[in-house]
Amino acid sequence: KQEVTQIPAALSVPEGENLVLNCSFTDSAIYNLQWFRQDPGKGLTSLLLIQSSQREQTSGRLNASLDKSSGRSTLYIAASQPGDSATYLCAVDRDDKIIFGKGTRLHILP
């Protein structure tokens, strides 16, 4: 059974710092991995999608990497801003079933 783990559960960093969020999964036979952002009381917004054949994807200050063999993905956020404060979730897709981690709650200190 696929399990997705995100560590740490919560993180506070000063504004301007670079940071890394981690996601690990137990079954490496995935089709893709997606990172989402969720603001309090809101839905999920897709940030980056990495197909199984890819190693990384970039969008602005965000960079996500994927290492299927080790069952790991990281989301790198450069030059963090208070507006980056949110919960970040990763999800893996295999056999039409998408399994989510519980998320990392990120707080950027002004």
Added chain:
Amino acid sequence: NAGVTQTPKFQVLKTGQSMTLQCAQDMNHEYMSWYRQDPGMGLRLIHYSVGAGITDQGEVPNGYNVSRSTTEDFPLRLLSAAPSQTSVYFCASSYFGSGEQFFGPGTRLTVL
């Protein structure tokens, strides 16, 4: 292009009542799914569909029914609501074959 829409946004039910949560998408996506989100549990897959007429169970299907008569709509039915079904429900869609998932704004359901 409205994306994924969900109605209602909020709902309060009494134990034993039935209701249908509506989900629609206008992106011609084949794949649609329902999740529930609970504190400390993350998002859990309830049911999903890979196309009209095809549905399957996710992690937590008990107490919920779905059908997919059209590509656009994927309603979720609670036949006899229980307090354990108090949650926030999200609908999502994507192109089949590992596409990017698009989420609706959610329905906050309380069962008394």
